[in-house]
Amino acid sequence: MRILAQGSEEFIQKLGELLGAGHPLVWVFTLEEQRALRLIGSSCAFWTYEPLGGTLRYAHQDCGSVSGFEEVLEGFFGHPEASVLVVLGPDRKDLLGWALRVRSAYPELLSKKKSLIVVSDLQHPPRELERFAVPALLPSPGVQELLRLLEDVLSGENAANPLVAVLDEDAKRQACLVLKGLLEHEALLAFRLALSTGKTKAAFLQTLAREKVRVFKRSGALSYVEPDVDLSKVGGLDRFKGWLVKRRPLFFHPPEAAGEFLVPKGVLLMGVAGTGKSLCAKVAAGIFELPLLRLELSALFAQQSDQDSPDTVFLRTIDELENLEPCVLWVDEIEKGFVSGIDAGGSSSSRISASFLTWMQERRSRIFVVATANRIMMLPAEILRRGRFDDVFFLDLPDFAERKEIFRIQLERFGINPSGFDAENLAEAGKGFSGAEIEQVVKQALIEGLAEAREVSEADIYRSIGSFVPLSVTMFEQIKAIKKWAHDRAIPASSSTCF
Ligand SMILES: Nc1ncnc2c1ncn2[C@@H]1O[C@H](COP(=O)(O)OP(=O)(O)O)[C@@H](O)[C@H]1O
Ligand SMILES: [Mg+2]
Incomplete structure (x- = not known):
């Protein structure tokens, strides 16, 4: 038997049931001793003994100092109404002696229906107590607890802080979701930092995400990426954008009856280089308002050693990632x-794929995966099988209307007012160009203009287009093959794509 609870409310309820049944010994593992005391205190009145200072308290009232555990036990057993004694972090200098003493007190605890709760940063009770103690893990603060903490912090905040007005119920909930998994003091510090640095809701949430990743990130294969793109920065790809917007509510609140089956798991984006696949990964995190973590496969392989296969490194990274849920994982x-067989670790790389596929299939965590692929023919058939990704999208080169949009976005991005340009003509001239190539074209035109200390003109853009040979020309055959391959394996990300 052990206490495994989703949140502190459930923890308290289960603990209450054990104490009600007069269970003699519960071992609570936590790094948050004071929080544990506060939570236990919400369900019953108890004695607390803190060996470090030699103090004894009853229901938070100081009962003076005591000489040691022996005296505490004696008082506890002798007091007819005392039923629960909490011991904070037993003395590690003589843990064995202490454990044996508790074991010898066990029969009396049992017969008198009194309970001893040990609150400790030791994950497991000493071996001597293993068959006697019920292990329990105090869950980190859940959304409800974090909401109370945030309200607390906000009520002490200067009313002049624009965030006080900006943070509506929805934003507060999202903030607490992002911080799930942090300890109370870590969440408190993150809230304070985010309140003092950000001005907007988006900046507030991003600071929280960054703080959470800072606390948990250990592996070199994972990196935090600012999801600094929103839907307005992506031209075209209407189907994929619509798909994301529809999934957002399901990720957080799937309908009760359908439950977890409707929670989006992830997408695979494949297609021609430069069409915005990486951009879409950032947009997904932006729409879901979640931390974006990028998994670097090359770093994963680099970490393998004689002791650690890439498979082990992958699973370790995934373990770390699960601390960071909810989040978006970008592969x-x-x-x-x-x-496989490309480098020395050829056979190992196929083992990564096996554990990746198993993880994709079986995981229950709130991690939305966005995987991208350029050389799609290299992908094994298993990855496309149902159950791994919710959907597989194909990103084609933009059509006329999409190029118009992308030109406008890219001009604005470089600080150029697009109203002075004929969008139709630009889109026509940029036929066969990908989004990334349009970005290059605008950049080059801007540099030309700057070199001559004047504003960019439409002529600069045409010149830039003329000097460019897009991939659609140099790789005509490959792109045709990619499209053919994708035809019956993927959904077009744009409604205008025809195979
Ligand atoms: N659909 C698009 N809308 C706006 N910009 C785009 C689009 N596609 C590509 N770009 C521009 O090209 C850059 C590179 O695209 P990227 O997402 O890396 O392409 P991919 O990952 O498909 O190779 C982006 O950062 C963006 O500036
Ligand atoms: Mg890319």
Whole structure:
């Protein structure tokens, strides 16, 4: 038997049931001793003994100092109404002696229906107590607890802080979701930092996400990426954007009856280089308002050693990632993890794919995966099988209307007012160009203009287009093959794509 609870409310309820049944010994593992005391205190009145200062308290009232555990036990057993004694972090200098003493007191605890709760930063009770103690893990603060903490922090905040007005119920909930998994003091510090640095809701949430990743990130294969793109920065790809917007509510609040089956798990984006696959990964995190973590497959392989296969490194990274849920995981160019025989670790890389696929299939955590692939023919058939990704999208080169939009976005991005340009003509001239190539074209035109200390003109853009040979020309055959391959394996990300 052990206490495993989803949140502190459930923890308290289960603990209450054990104490009600007069269970003699519960071992609570936590790094938050004061929080544990506060929570236990919400369900019953108890004695607390703190060996470090030699103090004894009853229901938070000081009962003076005591000479040691022996005296506390004697008082506890002798007091007819005392039923629960909490011991904070037993003295590690003589843990064995202490454990044996508790074991010898066990029969009396049992017969008198009194309970001893040990609150400790030792994960497991000493071996001598293993068959006697019920182990329990105090869960980190859940959304409700974090909401109370945030309200507390906000009520002490200067009313002049614009965030006080900006943070509506929805934003507060999202903030607490992002911080799930942190300890109370870590969440408190993150809230304070985010309140003092940000001005907007988005900046507030981003600071929280960054703080959470800072606390948990250990592996070199994971990196935090600012999801600084929103839907307005992506031209075209209407179907994919619509798909994301529809999934957002399901990620957080799937309908009760359908439950977890409707929670989005992830997408695979494949297609021509430069069409905005990486951009879409950032947009997904932006729409879901979640931390974005990028998994670097090459770093994963680099960490393998004689002791650690890539498979082990992958599973360790995943473990770390699960601390960070809810989040969006971006696996860029996933085909690199599946190609076997390319380097010395050829056979190992196919083992990564096996554990990746199993994880994708079986995980229950709130991690939305966005995987991208350029060389899609290298992907094994299993990855496309149902149950791994919710959907597989194909990103084609933009059509006329999409190029118009992308030109406008890219001009604005470089601080150029697009109203002075004929969008139709630009889109026509940029036929066969990808989004990334349009970005290059605008950048080059801007540099030309700057070199001559004047504003960019439409002529600069045409010149830039003329000097460019897009991939759609140099790789005509490959792109045709990619499209053919994708035809019956993927949904077009744009409604205008025709195969
Ligand atoms: N659909 C698009 N809308 C706006 N910009 C785009 C689009 N596609 C590509 N770009 C521009 O090209 C850059 C590179 O695209 P990227 O997402 O890396 O392409 P991919 O990952 O498909 O190779 C982006 O950062 C963005 O500036
Ligand atoms: Mg990319």
